[in-house]
Amino acid sequence: MSTSRFGQVAVLGGGVMGEALVGAMLRAGVEVDDLSVSEPSAHRANELSERYGVRAADGNAKVASRADVVVVALKPGDLAGVLTEIGPRLREGAVVVSVAAGVPLSFYERHLPEGTAVVRVMPNTPALVGRGASALSGGSHASAEHLETVRALLAETGLVLTVPEKHLDAVTAVSGSGPAYVFYLVDALAEAGVLLGLPRAQALELATATFGGAVALLEDGGEHPVVLRERVSSPGGTTVAALRQLDAHGVRAGVLAAAEAARDRSRELAAEMDG
């Protein structure tokens, strides 16, 4: 019998995203005894048990059958089989939450018993440290109460927005994949430091602190990034000279094209699920 407001929670798939969600849900007040993970890799299951104290020895059907909230953190290709397996075992009133990129709510509703409440979420990996950004959309049987439960469960992952499902491919392209763009840029800036003669460790330290500091300024001051950029750019100085090169090399256009490619891949994943 659960004592937390969330009841029993199951996480199917204990990979990168499954782990980020387990950590955040424990911080949000889910009792460790009310949380089970189903993870086929014994090594990974042990790791999660040791790190978080959660049960991780049972399979999908067993953990799903005792849960009020079933969080699905699987690769899109593994979904159909798992949903078919757990569908008949779901508790009355259970809500299924999925974080899979691209997979539409209609896919879950087709593979689960009629009337099952489903919430689709697009999180990102900074959820691991409570600095994530995610967006969620409810399926046709998800009530305002279901959405609120899921929002509260995810509150400790960081920012949580509610969006219409048609925006989730764009969310995937901006915040879902976004941390990878940031790591790419930090790495590039550190490499630039090495090119200019800095020791590699110091170059990475400076690049990382610069991204962190710039984001803190954005968050704390509430000013637009254009204003903050102008404040760094002294007339006739070094920064305008550098920004001109970023424009000349199409960095802004590259970011837009990257997001479009991620959006398109998300749509393709959806089409593959229907195929």
Ligand SMILES: NC(=O)C1=CN([C@@H]2O[C@H](COP(=O)(O)OP(=O)(O)OC[C@H]3O[C@@H](n4cnc5c(N)ncnc54)[C@H](O)[C@@H]3O)[C@@H](O)[C@H]2O)C=CC1
């Ligand atoms: N990694 C990321 O930044 C983000 C990932 N996602 C989504 O999260 C989902 C999972 O991605 P990751 O955690 O990155 O992948 P992952 O590969 O780290 O985790 C998947 C886990 O599922 C387990 N698994 C495989 N078959 C299973 C089954 N039949 N039953 C139970 N568990 C099974 C695997 O052993 C693995 O530990 C994907 O659908 C992805 O689109 C969403 C947002 C961000």
Ligand SMILES: O=C(O)[C@@H]1CCC=N1
């Ligand atoms: O690369 C992917 O497909 C997943 C979804 C968003 C971030 N990682």
